[in-house]
Amino acid sequence: MLSSTLLKALHGIDGGLSTRWADTLADDRQPGLQADFVKSAPPFNVGDRPRGRNDVRRKYGLPPAGNANYAWLQRVLSTGGTADRRGQILFVDARQSGAMADRTEHVPAEAGLRRIADAYHAWRGTPSAQAVGPEVRERTRPLPYGDRSRST
Numbered sequence: 001m002l003s004s005t006l007l008k009a010l011h012g013i014d015g016g017l018s019t020r021w022a023d024t025l026a027d028d029r030q031p032g033l034q035a036d037f038v039k040s041a042p043p044f045n046v047g048d049r050p051r052g053r054n055d056v057r058r059k060y061g062l063p064p065a066g067n068a069n070y071a072w073l074q075r076v077l078s079t080g081g082t083a084d085r086r087g088q089i090l091f092v093d094a095r096q097s098g099a100m101a102d103r104t105e106h107v108p109a110e111a112g113l114r115r116i117a118d119a120y121h122a123w124r125g126t127p128s129a130q131a132v133g134p135e136v137r138e139r140t141r142p143l144p145y146g147d148r149s150r151s152t
Helices: 002-010 069-078 110-123 133-138
Strands: none
Touching: none
């Protein structure tokens, strides 16, 4: 929570966000939120999350039992405002660049940070950017963390 709060303060962001820990899949504290920018670093590959058959955020179907990845993507998509990039997903696999500081924290190396920045700038419209929207839509299974069939 501290790092989120610090980042918001440093960048002058006041999104009316809570300073209390919450599980947005189980307890949506901002129902109906529409935002032009969503930053998300959810705990991917966590099982046993609420599946919410009647959850209006499940516009694209019920997430599979045992893996919340699809639920997190739908949560982010449900908050998208009217900005031009609504519904776009930027995947960057930087796991191999850097080292684990401890059991849960990965610290990217300088090359990894450059790779992330390059992917972001490409996504913002430089000629080297690739459109993968149709590929994502054609997937019939959830995109697992670590799927290396396509990397950015």
